Amino acid sequence: MSGLRIEKHPILSIPKRKKIGLYWNNQKLQAYEGEVISSALFASGIRVFGHHVKDHSAQGMFCANGQCAQCTVIANGIPVKACMSKVEENMVVQSVEGLPELPKVIDNFHFSKTKKIETDVLIIGGGPAGLSAALQLGEKGIKTLIADDKDRLGGKLVLQTHKFFGSIDDCYAGTRGIEIAEILEDKIRSYNSVNIWLNSTAMYVFSDKKVGVITNGNQYRIINPKIVLNAAGAREKSLIFPGNTLPGVYGAGAFQTLVNRDLVRPARRLFVVGGGNVGLIAAYHALQAGIDVAGLVEALPQCSGYKVHADKIKRLGVPIYTRHTIVSANGNEHVESITVGKINDSFKPIASTERTYECDTVLIAVGLNPVDEFYKEAEQAGIKIFAAGDAREIAEASSAMFNGKIAGMEIARGLGKEDKPIPKTWYQKVNILNTPPGVEQAPDYDSFPEENITPVFHCTQEIPCNPCVSVCSKGVISIPGDSLLGKPQIANNDCIGCNKCVFICPGLAISLVDYRDDPNNPVVSIAYEVHNYEYKKGDPALLTDCEGNPLEEAVVIDTVINKASKKTQIIKVRVPKEIAKRVAGFRIQRDEVTLPKKEITLDNAPDDAIVCRCERVVAGEIRKLIRKGIKDLNQIKAITRAGMGACGSKTCENLILQLFKEQGVPLEEVTLSTIRPVFVEAPFGVFSNISSGRRDEKTL
Ligand code: FES
Numbered sequence: 001m002s003g004l005r006i007e008k009h010p011i012l013s014i015p016k017r018k019k020i021g022l023y024w025n026n027q028k029l030q031a032y033e034g035e036v037i038s039s040a041l042f043a044s045g046i047r048v049f050g051h052h053v054k055d056h057s058a059q060g061m062f063c064a065n066g067q068c069a070q071c072t073v074i075a076n077g078i079p080v081k082a083c084m085s086k087v088e089e090n091m092v093v094q095s096v097e098g099l100p101e102l103p104k105v106i107d108n109f110h111f112s113k114t115k116k117i118e119t120d121v122l123i124i125g126g127g128p129a130g131l132s133a134a135l136q137l138g139e140k141g142i143k144t145l146i147a148d149d150k151d152r153l154g155g156k157l158v159l160q161t162h163k164f165f166g167s168i169d170d171c172y173a174g175t176r177g178i179e180i181a182e183i184l185e186d187k188i189r190s191y192n193s194v195n196i197w198l199n200s201t202a203m204y205v206f207s208d209k210k211v212g213v214i215t216n217g218n219q220y221r222i223i224n225p226k227i228v229l230n231a232a233g234a235r236e237k238s239l240i241f242p243g244n245t246l247p248g249v250y251g252a253g254a255f256q257t258l259v260n261r262d263l264v265r266p267a268r269r270l271f272v273v274g275g276g277n278v279g280l281i282a283a284y285h286a287l288q289a290g291i292d293v294a295g296l297v298e299a300l301p302q303c304s305g306y307k308v309h310a311d312k313i314k315r316l317g318v319p320i321y322t323r324h325t326i327v328s329a330n331g332n333e334h335v336e337s338i339t340v341g342k343i344n345d346s347f348k349p350i351a352s353t354e355r356t357y358e359c360d361t362v363l364i365a366v367g368l369n370p371v372d373e374f375y376k377e378a379e380q381a382g383i384k385i386f387a388a389g390d391a392r393e394i395a396e397a398s399s400a401m402f403n404g405k406i407a408g409m410e411i412a413r414g415l416g417k418e419d420k421p422i423p424k425t426w427y428q429k430v431n432i433l434n435t436p437p438g439v440e441q442a443p444d445y446d447s448f449p450e451e452n453i454t455p456v457f458h459c460t461q462e463i464p465c466n467p468c469v470s471v472c473s474k475g476v477i478s479i480p481g482d483s484l485l486g487k488p489q490i491a492n493n494d495c496i497g498c499n500k501c502v503f504i505c506p507g508l509a510i511s512l513v514d515y516r517d518d519p520n521n522p523v524v525s526i527a528y529e530v531h532n533y534e535y536k537k538g539d540p541a542l543l544t545d546c547e548g549n550p551l552e553e554a555v556v557i558d559t560v561i562n563k564a565s566k567k568t569q570i571i572k573v574r575v576p577k578e579i580a581k582r583v584a585g586f587r588i589q590r591d592e593v594t595l596p597k598k599e600i601t602l603d604n605a606p607d608d609a610i611v612c613r614c615e616r617v618v619a620g621e622i623r624k625l626i627r628k629g630i631k632d633l634n635q636i637k638a639i640t641r642a643g644m645g646a647c648g649s650k651t652c653e654n655l656i657l658q659l660f661k662e663q664g665v666p667l668e669e670v671t672l673s674t675i676r677p678v679f680v681e682a683p684f685g686v687f688s689n690i691s692s693g694r695r696d697e698k699t700l
Contacts (some may be wrong), residue, residue: 004043006263006289009529011161011176014263020089031087034151038064038071038082038263041093046395047247047266048333049073049082050096054616058333061095062256062613062651066149066201067235067371069646070245070613078103078683083254084149085217101451103683110690114561114569115221119145119195121411122211122225122594124202124374128391129157129186129404130231136241138191138416145211146188147200147224150625153188154181155389157397159256161288162281163506164398165465166308166433167484171398172506174467176566178260179402180401201680202232205377206526212678212687220686227384227411229405230375234368234390239273240609240619240658242328244364250334251363252282257290263506269593271338272296273326275303275310277396279365283313287530292593297324297340299347306437306509307461314548316530317589327354329362337597338362355596366395370655373679376633386411398464404431430486438462443546445581448490451515454496457488458509458546459585464524467493468501469509477501480695502527503565509546513580521574524583528569535559535571535586543573546584551575583625612652614645620658626663646681 007014024046031040038061041049061071064083071082075093079100082093104335123130126148137144152158160177172180172514188194200215211223221397236251238244239259248267252274257505258266267396270286272279283293293313301322303310310320327339342353370391378385388407394573395565406426412418417492441460448456455468455477464484469477478491495512495534497577502510502525512525535541543551554573561569575583607620625636633649633656635643642656643649653673660670 132404274365315585
């Protein structure tokens with residue numbers, strides 16, 4: 001398993017896990033107890049999980065979040081989603097070649113009664129928003145049930161190895177997402193009125209105002225809540241391009257799940273499509289896991305994510321191509337390369353600008369859609385329902401925590417357990433945390449003194465973030481005007497070189513320049529978190545400015561990592577004073593990683609690109625129907641089967657809507673698909689709580 005398992009990581013600890021065996025298409029493999037099937041397969045180098053019934057094309061994982069059903073395999077005779085099902089000792093797993101066979105009829109089974117559970121509040125999703133809401137409810141002793149489909153609380157927080165933005169008091173700024181998840185969980189578990197169900201999927205909201213939940217894969221429960229909070233998060237959007245269903249093309253969030261949660265190294269070299277925060281952070285997480293990043297394309301003239309995130313990866317040697325898009329993912333059974341090209345102001349490809357880069361993985365990071373089907377159905381059923389986090393509005397996790405807190409208070413008030421009004425400042429803070437990044441400006445390095453010791457700020461864009469101000473005990477750093485949104489400035493010359501601001505900055509955008517020893521050749525301290533590329537005293541480092549432009553090669557004179565640094569390392573170099581304030585990082589990636597393979601012009605027709613990955617329906621088929629005047633997704637589904645597959649149109653509906661837009665049909669004129677129960681696939685027997693004696697049947 002060596003090489004494909006992450007055995008060393010700058011931020012994550014590697015737990016000791018028990019090895020177990022499993023069989024994949026009759027071949028014995030090794031897995032870790034408690035991990036999901038897809039990660040065990042990836043760790044053994046298996047990324048093709050089957051072949052589609054319609055065109056026999058290879059298929060593998062896409063979302064790693066139970067949303068797309070592309071990862072279906074047969075485990076002990078039953079079709080399951082490999083990304084959601086845990087490996088069992090000596091489990092027999094087979095690829096799905098065509099349509100999976102129905103499981104054999106069990107003759108040794110019994111039905112059991114479905115348990116009915118009363119609760120004041122049901123929270124669907126134990127991520128940042130759900131947990132923050134539960135904290136409010138727990139404090140007031142309100143009977144609350146959290147149902148989360150994963151095996152641990154935290155949602156997307158458990159994938160985040162980087163530090164959070166915002167403010168320390170409001171949303172743990174400067175603390176890593178994985179640590180915030182632990183803090184929230186510890187607090188929640190101290191409240192007796194909050195019950196937590198892990199591995200539990202909310203299946204549907206019924207017209208009698210009850211919610212069906214399957215827990216541990218085989219126990220069906222009916223919940224009767226007074227109020228529901230939908231904090232189910234978001235699902236990743238897909239894109240239409242030739243090769244979009246090839247194994248090796250997957251969502252950036254799926255990649256973070258494999259790398260940061262399951263400690264699997266699923267790629268040797270990858271390319272990212274999308275320059276929002278998710279794509280930029282995924283590229284950074286890849287480097288932390290020792291994976292090369294050949295580049296990132298963004299269709300807009302500038303990345304929509306924070307500039308500090310973009311700068312961080314540019315400094316490490318990842319090129320970002322704005323006004324570019326993916327032309328195709330290329331390969332036979334798996335991604336072997338990506339072709340990208342320039343686009344014009346109307347987002348149309350510019351001929352003969354295509355370049356192909358070698359990579360085995362393409363990450364799609366083009367945005368998220370709220371998981372809001374519960375909300376819509378609950379509203380129709382007349383249940384009182386609230387939404388928080390990404391299920392309400394796609395935003396940063398810091399904002400999700402805050403609007404979860406507000407939702408918790410609103411629910412408590414709705415139940416008559418809270419009289420106080422919700423402070424207006426809470427709503428103002430959510431707005432601030434949701435503020436999109438401001439205009440990028442050139443750094444004003446002349447404003448920093450050239451004596452004593454001084455922090456230098458390389459963040460040149462207004463974003464909601466101020467932990468550097470909070471940690472400075474000498475008041476050296478201030479933010480004028482709004483305390484969260486402005487850019488940090490030097491307030492006095494009292495810096496003592498404690499490095500606290502360098503350690504806490506989530507964008508790694510503060511360096512410290514120390515002129516005390518030698519004013520003409522000061523020492524610069526830079527924050528560093530990619531220890532797979534280890535730097536030690538005496539090593540050469542190609543220094544760069546904040547945007548990754550090379551400055552000069554220097555020698556590392558010292559490195560610092562200690563308890564206070566919380567896994568951020570400081571690399572010290574001595575440089576001429578003329579460049580000292582501009583030094584913001586150093587390059588770690590070799591140039592050859594980022595060079596294009598060869599110039600090619602593709603003749604793939606976009607009409608060939610797959611829109612519905614479950615039923616392999618291509619864009620051309622749908623365009624034809626739109627041009628004929630069809631504006632109802634249900635009709636398109638009936639004619640082409642698009643949206644009829646296992647994922648229940650969670651992946652393709654958004655893509656079909658894009659085709660309507662492309663064909664000039666206003667979306668207000670389009671009839672959406674009728675939602676049918678249930679939201680998530682489950683074997684029929686589960687609803688009668690059938691048990692065969694084969695599975696672990698702990699009851700709740
Ligand atoms: S990859 Fe498993 S459901 Fe999408």
